Amino acid sequence: MKQTKSIFDQLYIFEMANSHQGSVEHGIDIIHAMSKIARKHNVKGAVKLQYRNLDTFVHPDYKQRKDVNHIPRFMSTRLGFDEFTQLVNAVREEGMVTMSTPFDEDGVEWCMDQGIDIIKIASCSALDWPLLAEAAKTNKPLIISTGGKTLSDIDKIYNFFTHKGCEFAFLHCVAEYPAPAEHLQLDFIDRLKRRYPTVPIGYSGHEDPDDNSVAMMAVAKGAKILERHVGLPTDKITLNAYSMNPEQAEKWVQAAENARLMCTMKKEDDKYISQEEIDSLNSLMRGVYINKAIKKGQEINREDVFFAMPCHEKQMNSGEFYDGMIASKDYAVNEEVHEKKKITEISLVRSVIHDAKGMLYEAGIYLGDSFEVELSHHYGMQHFRQTGAIIISIINREYCKKLLIVLPGQKHPMHAHKVKEETFQLLYGDLDVVLEGREITMKPGDIQTVLRGEKHSFTSTHGAIFEEVSTTHVKSDSYYMDEKISKLDPIERKTILRNW
Known part of the structure; x- marks a missing residue:
């Protein structure tokens, strides 16, 4: 995957959204106000628009409805392609980066016709695969917001755009408007950086516009990109609770720049997604x-x-x-x-492979190009997350090296080997081994040898990756204590992948 750091590094996104109030003139006034801030502080600024072809984006029976979230606002602030083009030209004339969020395929086409520099994928669209497929075809730099998305969801998005050869960045985002401080989870920026070390990570904020401490902390966490909603209040226009006026936007940029001067970019919990956030995103899907x-x-x-x-x-x-x-x-x-x-066996396999690759990304373990992957599913693929392991064979000559991945909560059943002796070294996560009745808790770096004939099993609470170094691996040298497994042909309990 190609990386163009210059387009993402220290990028400030001024999100116009519907702040143009359906008026090209008002939108241009916002662009002028933001360009003054970017020039004053000598920062790379982007003004971001939102594209929807409202003729097809909204179901025909709902276009005149006033009781459905967002639709009345979309219809009342509607602009056409030519009007948006005027706004794009105004952004270019001010020397800023042009950017838009398309919510449908026509929006992607508009971006291409206008030569938009960056295409943004909103959180509500981050699993909209028909839309993502169109965006991937553009070869434009992409920024994807991750509000309301689990790590598993983000892994899928990462793998999709990586396989497509796209240049992209992720924004940590809490899609509540406004977002309360207790839901911001800025530590998640750290996790995204570890899990996807080649992908630029940024932060899209919806907190109190007067609270610039959040932007400073995001920069301290290593956020390359910062995004906020902006607008221009007038006698007739009042901004919402999460949008910044020009004075607030300037203080936001200044605070973030101060943080960059002060900081050198250098307990992992599951990401919390509130019901309010889910409802907010569902209303836009x-x-x-x-x-x-x-x-x-x-x-x-x-x-x-x-x-x-x-x-x-x-x-x-x-x-x-x-x-x-x-x-x-x-x-x-x-x-x-x-x-x-x-739900098919292929989708189950793809799901666990994405999880395993995500663990490898986060652990910073790189496989190279020559290896074989085995899914060991002793009681069937549908029970793989409970019982099994992912076995990656790296070398199998007079000596053998494998990497084993144990998913969270997964157990590999009791078995023994008659031919090979093996040694485990835990590289990542937690691993509990039962060896000849002894319970052994391993931490990263610990080593455990299993002699020929010794009965052993292992499990992990939060997930584990460990290296197995052994004498040459011989097929059918695993003898399971459970008769249901031992009676199976190895083909029935193994899926071999040559390329993932």
Whole structure:
């Protein structure tokens, strides 16, 4: 993956959103105000717009509704392509970076037609795979906000854009408006940096506009990019509780620059996602709707559906859609789709592989290009997260080196080897080994040798990666104490991957 540090490093994003109030003139006034701040402090500034083709983005039955979140605001502040182009040109004339968040495929096309410098993916769209696929095709630098996304979600996004060869950055974001201090979790910036060391990490803030301590702490955590909503109050326009006026925006930039001067960029908990944040993002997601009559039992394919706001509770969203699903009922035109998400053995394998790769990223362990991956699933792939291990064979000559990945809560059952002797060294996480009835708790760096014939098992609470060095690995040299496993052909309890 190519990295262009100059586009992301020390970038200040002034998020205009609907602060233009549906007026090109007012939007240009905001751009002028932000450009003065960028020049005064000699910083790289970007003004970010939001693109939606409201003719198709909002379901036709909801365009005039006043009781659905966001839609009345979107409709009342509507601008067309030509009007947005005027704003983009104003940003360029001020010497700032042009940037937009497209919420649909037409928005991506607008970005390309206007030559936008950076495309931003909003938190609510970060799992909208049809939209992400279009953004990935552009070859533009991408910034993805991660509000409301678990580590597993972010791993999927990382792998998607990495496989596409995209240049991208992540923004830590709490999608509450305004975001309370107790939910900001700035330590998560540290975790993102460790887990994705080649990806620039930034921070998108929605806290009190007068609280610049948050921006300073984000910089201290190593945030390369800072983003805030900005606007320009007038006699008729009042800003919301999370947007900055020009005076506040200047103090924000000054505080962050002070933090950069003071700092040298150098208890991991699961990320907390509030119900308020989930509700906020769900209200912006696109649902799946039928565009022609479908009978029960008929296949539903991409040409049979369209994606539009709103997405109702229990409705399939655009990121969950897949070709070939079977209709569980008759569907009428414009009706919302309620079908179950597709869970296959391939999706299970992909899920655990993404988790394993995420652990390797966070541990800073690099495999190179020559290795073989084995998923050892003793009771079937559907039970893999409970019982099994991921075994990566690096070398198997007169000596053998493997890396074993144990997912959180996973256990590898009791077994022994007759031919090989092996030694474990824990590289990352926690590992509990039972060896001939003795319980051994290992911490990173600890070494444990298992002699031929010794019965052993292992498990991890939070996940582990350990190195196994042994004599040559011989197939069928694992003898399990559980008869259900021992009766299985090795092919039945192993999945081999040549490339992940």
